[in-house]
Amino acid sequence: DGGITQSPKYLFRKEGQNVTLSCEQNLNHDAMYWYRQDPGQGLRLIYYSQIVNDFQKGDIAEGYSVSREKKESFPLTVTSAQKNPTAFYLCASSIGVSGAYEQYFGPGTRLTVT
Amino acid sequence: GESVGLHLPTLSVQEGDNSIINCAYSNSASDYFIWYKQESGKGPQFIIDIRSNMDKRQGQRVTVLLNKTVKHLSLQIAATQPGDSAVYFCAETSPPGGANSKLTFGKGITLSVRP
Numbered sequence: 001d002g003g004i005t006q007s008p009k010y011l012f013r014k015e016g017q018n019v020t021l022s023c024e025q026n027l028n029h030d031a032m033y034w035y036r037q038d039p040g041q042g043l044r045l046i047y048y049s050q051i052v053n054d055f056q057k058g059d060i061a062e063g064y065s066v067s068r069e070k071k072e073s074f075p076l077t078v079t080s081a082q083k084n085p086t087a088f089y090l091c092a093s094s095i096g097v098s099g100a101y102e103q104y105f106g107p108g109t110r111l112t113v114t
Numbered sequence: 115g116e117s118v119g120l121h122l123p124t125l126s127v128q129e130g131d132n133s134i135i136n137c138a139y140s141n142s143a144s145d146y147f148i149w150y151k152q153e154s155g156k157g158p159q160f161i162i163d164i165r166s167n168m169d170k171r172q173g174q175r176v177t178v179l180l181n182k183t184v185k186h187l188s189l190q191i192a193a194t195q196p197g198d199s200a201v202y203f204c205a206e207t208s209p210p211g212g213a214n215s216k217l218t219f220g221k222g223i224t225l226s227v228r229p
Binding site for chain 2: 004006033040041042043045048058090092100102103104105106107108110
C-alpha cells in the first residue's frame, strides 16, 4: 500500500530531552511537510522540504530541526528549546511544493512532554 | 484521545439531512482550495478540491462551491451520515503558484451528526 507512516503513535518524554519523530512515505513525492496541531487550532507549518538535502522553515520553526537525507524520509526533532512541545504532530507529502497539489497526511504522532 | 475539535465552532445536523460547512478565505489571489476531513486522533483526509477557474465541483455525496467575489468556500454533504462526524478544514494556496507557495489551513469546524 502506498502512503505515509509516522511512528510512534504516542510518545512521552521528560522536559529537557530532545525527541525525534519519524515520517516515511512511499508515494515518490518530492515535497514533505511537518505540521503541529493544538486543540481548537488549525494546522501550523513547522518545516517543509522540496527536495532531498533541502528544507525551509515554516511559520513556527523555533525549537525544531529536520533533515532530508532520503526522498522517503523527513524526521522531525523536537528540541529542549521548544517551550511548549506537547501537541499532535502531522507529517504530509505532495508531488511538488507548489500549493496547487493535494497534500497527503500521515496518521500523526501525539507527543506529551512532562 | 484528546479531540482536535475541542473549542472549534460546531455544526450539528440530523442524520439524513444535508450539511453545509462554510469557510471564508483571506487572499483574493489564492487559486487552489481543498477540503479536508479529520477524525479524532487521525490525520486529515482529502475530500475534494477546486481551482479558481471553477465555481462548483461535485464528488460522491459532496459538492464544493467557490464564490471568489466574497472569498467564500463551502462544502455541501448530501444525506449526512454518522460517519461524516469529524472536523473539516478548508485550505488555500497563498500566494498562488510558484515554487514556494504552500497550503494555508483554516481553523476547522466540527460536524456533529445526530442519530
